[in-house]
Amino acid sequence: MHGEDGQPEDRPDVASDIGSVEAPSRAQKSSRRDLLRLSALGGAAIITIRPGMAQAAASVNMCTIAVPDAARSTKWIKSDGTLVSKNTANSYPGPTSPLKAADIKNAINYNTSYPGYTSAQSSAYTNYIKKLTQGTAGFTCFASIQNPA
Amino acid sequence: MTLLYHKPSGVTHFLASPLPEMLALLREVPCGADILAERLCHRLAIPCNDEAVTVVTERLAELAAIGLVHSA
Amino acid sequence: MKDAWPLSRALADPLSTRGFTAQDWTDVISIARAERLLGSLAHRLSGMPLPAPVADAFAQARVQAGFSHIQARWEIEMARRALAPRGIPLILLKGSAFAFAGLPAGIGRLVGDLDILVPGDLMAPAEAALLAAGWEWLKPDDYTDAYYRRWMHELPPLVHRDRGGMIDVHHTILPLTARRTPDADALVADSIEVVPGIRILSPADMIVHAVTHLFADGDMAGGLRNLWDIDRLLRLFSADADFWKDLKLRAARHEMADPVALALRLADRIYATPVDPRLAGYDRMSDGLFIRRMLARDGWGRETRPFIRLAFYVRSHWMRMPPMMLARHLWIKARSRRG
């Protein structure tokens, strides 16, 4: 492995601008050792800033997400959020109408259920929504729901 | 925590130790995981063992995934 | 404004904006945003005296395009890191190629998805390499997936799980269902290396591909922008004495002579692009329909001329599929939409 900045001059655009936020490594020696203990792998070492409120504040709470999206509307949703054929064990038919952003936000943050659905069903729907990626139907709405902080 | 703006990707990251230290060492001299683990332990003044190599290997993979380091 | 003609005029001849009223400026900005051409317009009109609000909107459009180039170059670099160790060359297509190679078509242009061409026999390893590097399927249903693999000229789109960037991996430049069969091997063989591991199509092939994109991809939506790409490329490439001869040969080789001729005539009519009249051929009645379709926007940036749009939508499907397959495709799509 090479650090990018270790690359020769023909890659001039790969330079990192590192600014220290809080004085690093003024830690005790024992916690230094902790850094290199396997247990240290449990925690996240990288936090990447993603588009937060990528959308207008105004649009938050205004969009809806169809579960599943229209192109796959005959599928059922398994408890882990993946789509399966109907009548598969541990799976549920999608909600009859698209879920509202305000409800989704509460479900993600506080594990609440969607109006009219059981908690098991709701958690399957929320897991489906969490798996949405850019380019899929509903992602724009999902991105706009992502809670600040 | 160290805050970093990565110009080539336009992405901002927070890095926890020992990632900034690893990047600093690689910037001085590029090398593989084994040697990097040794150099890191030396810099932090702690004994180097297999565990350290495992951690460094894993952390290097995380850095590679966000594109901050790559194979030669 | 009753259509997008003042926008295409402004791009072709910046001085045509000298008589613009306040209303004209507002309209042309909305239309250019809708056609994703505001950044291109900003660059064409740079250096001209502009009203302050217009100059500000243009400066912001340039910032937007500039950052999309940073993201595009990074996606290219990450794809290269995934593919290069397995010896798979990365042949850039469309916006990514323009931005990476610094071609005039890239200036001010928004670059979206990463489109790459991979030799047909390397599709499977390319797919495996990208999946290993964090790209994922958009999880399409079985029909869509089977359709892509069997009939389209690309893998189903892949999205990176962390960055969200989309990559389209093509092995040729037209769907296998289309009635024309471009020579994919020739595209690969004649591609040009820009830096180690990253290539772009040869000039004539790049024009042919831009033409397939203009006509075959969708229903002429985004046509003004795609034709602007062609204008910028032609003006650059035609400085080479052999270019028109090459283009004629390549268009024939890829079974694209007629579409290339049509695109040249449209570029001439809409952007006053200098073209070789022997390749462009004579104007046809239907050329006017294409022009009306491409300029169909009002001063609020809204689509107009719904009937012509519908006709082009149906036409786009006809071009891509034999009739029986089209019927099957529309039937299944309609059923899944009804759900």
Place this chain on the structure above:
Amino acid sequence: MRHLQIRIGPAGFRIGSAWPGPLAAMRDLYAGYPMPQDDIPTHTARIEPTRFWRRWIRPQVAICGDHMLMDTVPMALRHGLLAAEMAMNLQMALGERRFLLLHAAAVERGGKALILTGESGSGKSTLAAMLGEQGWRLLADEFVLIDPESMMLHPFPRAVSLKNSAIPEMERIVADQSRFGPLLRDTPKGHLRHLRPNADAIARMDTLAAPALILFPRFGEAPQVQGIGRAELFVRLTQGSTNYIPLGERGYGAMTKLMTLPAAMFAYPDTASGLDIVERYCAEVGL
């Protein structure tokens, strides 16, 4: 398309509507605002029927413009004013590439700006609106614009959108009833009423202010104040920005400078105690 043109701070808007009602309400609400510079608005917002017959039959208002979002829920025509406001917000949130845009409210005193930020429902709008009637100048309600080069705050004094209990609170202290828009009942955000900033805030919309303090209020809890680490401040501000990432290095530079400002979080049970806490913080930093 019938329309209205206005300027709010650095942004010139053209707002088009398929119906006369929402436009008339906009005209009243934005009475006294200047025209776009050189009469050239560069942000177009529109409200339109979702299908052409939806203009007359059970009208449904779609939020449109140069920049649009998919998947937005159409609104009832009686909430057309809100739809128009949201269409304007969208143009800024998705299109702005000159200023760093924070989802926040701001007020000014002595040339220095207090930025109030946090999630919807934190009470930042209400506090800012109150301060705007008590000797402070209202700079912005929904969006705070920061110039990444000069780090100055450019006022964007939109109509304040008051929600639920904030409506009667402001009705009690604002004498000029013509500054209020119509009461919109049962919108997706609850009851809502717009308030035009006072004449001073509009007249001085081109007078910049220097950011001096960032507060994160949280409404509805017992009074409590707490500090905020710089890393957390950075993350919270980026998550509350609509254009931090696309501004690239300029956004990063601006954000790292904002991160050095004094900042704190506090909870408050009612507006009076909230204002009290705000004033104490301001006294501490000499604002």
